[in-house]
Amino acid sequence: MAELSDASVPKFAAGCRWGGTTEAPVVLFPEGAIRVEGTGRIILELCDGHFSMAEIVEKLETQFILAPKDKIRADVQTFLEQLHAKRIIDY
Amino acid sequence: MTQYSHPLALIAEITHRCPLHCVYCSNPLELTSRQEELATADWLRVFNEAAALGVLHLHLTGGEPLARADLTELIEGARKSRLYSNLITSGIGLSRERLAQLVEAGLDHIQLSFQDSTEGPANWIAGARSHAHKLELAGWIREHQTREHRIAFTTNLVVHRQNIEHLEEMIAALEALHPDRMEIAHAQYYGWALRNRSALLPTRAQLDRAVAVVAAAEERLRGKIRIDMVIPDYHARFPKACMGGWGRQLMLIDPAGRALPCHAAGVIPGMRFDNVRDHGLDWIWQNSEAFQKFRGEAWMPEPCRSCDRRKEDFGGCRCQAFLLTGDASATDPVCELAPLHRLIEDAVREDAVTGLAPEVLEAPFHILQEKMAGFWSYRTDPK
Numbered sequence A: 001m002a003e004l005s006d007a008s009v010p011k012f013a014a015g016c017r018w019g020g021t022t023e024a025p026v027v028l029f030p031e032g033a034i035r036v037e038g039t040g041r042i043i044l045e046l047c048d049g050h051f052s053m054a055e056i057v058e059k060l061e062t063q064f065i066l067a068p069k070d071k072i073r074a075d076v077q078t079f080l081e082q083l084h085a086k087r088i089i090d091y
Numbered sequence B: 001m002t003q004y005s006h007p008l009a010l011i012a013e014i015t016h017r018c019p020l021h022c023v024y025c026s027n028p029l030e031l032t033s034r035q036e037e038l039a040t041a042d043w044l045r046v047f048n049e050a051a052a053l054g055v056l057h058l059h060l061t062g063g064e065p066l067a068r069a070d071l072t073e074l075i076e077g078a079r080k081s082r083l084y085s086n087l088i089t090s091g092i093g094l095s096r097e098r099l100a101q102l103v104e105a106g107l108d109h110i111q112l113s114f115q116d117s118t119e120g121p122a123n124w125i126a127g128a129r130s131h132a133h134k135l136e137l138a139g140w141i142r143e144h145q146t147r148e149h150r151i152a153f154t155t156n157l158v159v160h161r162q163n164i165e166h167l168e169e170m171i172a173a174l175e176a177l178h179p180d181r182m183e184i185a186h187a188q189y190y191g192w193a194l195r196n197r198s199a200l201l202p203t204r205a206q207l208d209r210a211v212a213v214v215a216a217a218e219e220r221l222r223g224k225i226r227i228d229m230v231i232p233d234y235h236a237r238f239p240k241a242c243m244g245g246w247g248r249q250l251m252l253i254d255p256a257g258r259a260l261p262c263h264a265a266g267v268i269p270g271m272r273f274d275n276v277r278d279h280g281l282d283w284i285w286q287n288s289e290a291f292q293k294f295r296g297e298a299w300m301p302e303p304c305r306s307c308d309r310r311k312e313d314f315g316g317c318r319c320q321a322f323l324l325t326g327d328a329s330a331t332d333p334v335c336e337l338a339p340l341h342r343l344i345e346d347a348v349r350e351d352a353v354t355g356l357a358p359e360v361l362e363a364p365f366h367i368l369q370e371k372m373a374g375f376w377s378y379r380t381d382p383k
Helices: A038-045 A053-063 A069-085 B040-053 B071-080 B096-104 B119-126 B133-145 B163-173 B191-195 B204-221 B280-285 B316-326 B342-351 B358-359 B366-370
Strands: A017-021 A025-029 A032-035 B011-012 B058-059 B084-089 B109-114 B152-159 B181-186 B226-230 B249-252
Touching: A017 A032, A038 A069, A038 B358, A053 A069, A053 B204, B011 B040, B040 B071, B040 B280, B058 B071, B071 B084, B071 B096, B109 B133, B119 B133, B133 B152, B152 B163, B163 B181, B163 B204, B181 B204, B204 B226, B249 B280, B316 B342
Parallel strands: B011 B058, B011 B249, B058 B084, B084 B109, B109 B152, B152 B181, B181 B226
Antiparallel strands: A017 A025, A025 A032
16 A cells, blocks of 8 residues: 655545535545545545645644644544545545 | 435436346346337436435446447436436447547446456356457546546456356456456346356355455555455345345436336336336335335344344345245345245255356367357347
């Protein structure tokens, strides 16, 4: 499995995109959909191919000022790795 | 009457016409003819109604969906209705230009079927010369994965006793086509597959080896190719949660517009299916007798009724229960707790045996065909 580094640029894998409604957005992928809320949604909205892993973590830091940086990075990494194994996120 | 909020996926069997004649085809034995097929405008209305009902995914299947000349228009309509479109195809009849049109129209996912790893056996299983074209097509699909709108590419392989021994080679051959996803689906015994069960059902030892082969491939390909496997339920201890439960998540519309809770529901006697020509999808979902029939738990006999697993497997498959026991309300005989579980044990003992077919598979293709003539029931084409 590809390593996720600070320089990696996470983005939706082929055939994965936003769907559902503005109030209840889902990520659509072959044979399934996931409902994302809260932090998960914020992270995935940053996975548009424009931001590196380091930049995503930085943006979250300014949003969640009380959380330690290491914890934010670890959480984002776990989240993106899980979606990578499902072939929803590429990096 | 149990009310369900909405289905998540719509399976649109847009035609039963097909250039292949696979021996495990899941279409009913009685196929719908071209004259009875829904018109373009009907399908576009159905897609709109489905999206309004909360459906997210549209699976365009058949038969061979490419046999419909209006496929591009249907995909365009699906995109306008905000549905995620998945084309399930043999690829026969798909040129590079037509593929580009489908992608341009908004196709999200293409699922291409394979029958075996090499030309001879693959064509033999499909009853048509098709393998070489599929390989070429896979290359064209890859061309669309580097652009702005990238479609997902799945290879689908139906596994059974005639090809299970080549599983490792098949995975390697498909890996070389660089799909995003591989579906490794053991044949399920309905329709034509049930008719050919004695030649298709793998032995327990074969299945165990196949499961190990897939597990090793999953480990090796993690993050590159996602593998989804469907095991043959005859070898399972408990039944599959067929369709995620009757009338809970899925709706299937057949080529003539009849709305069914699953592919095979037409085999159950006395079922009345409402047609999208007469009713809206919302009405059908809420009110159609066919969707009500096995919803919830009221229909369940013992041991399902008091079983903890009933919320996971919903009592298994109603069509399989009918096909094997003659009673659609019976516990799926796959379940080791089912009163008629011996029907499955008998089938495994009698049908899942290596015999005639695997030995002759070594023979050159033309000899194989002669030896096997009359052994299979190939699906026929509708008139």
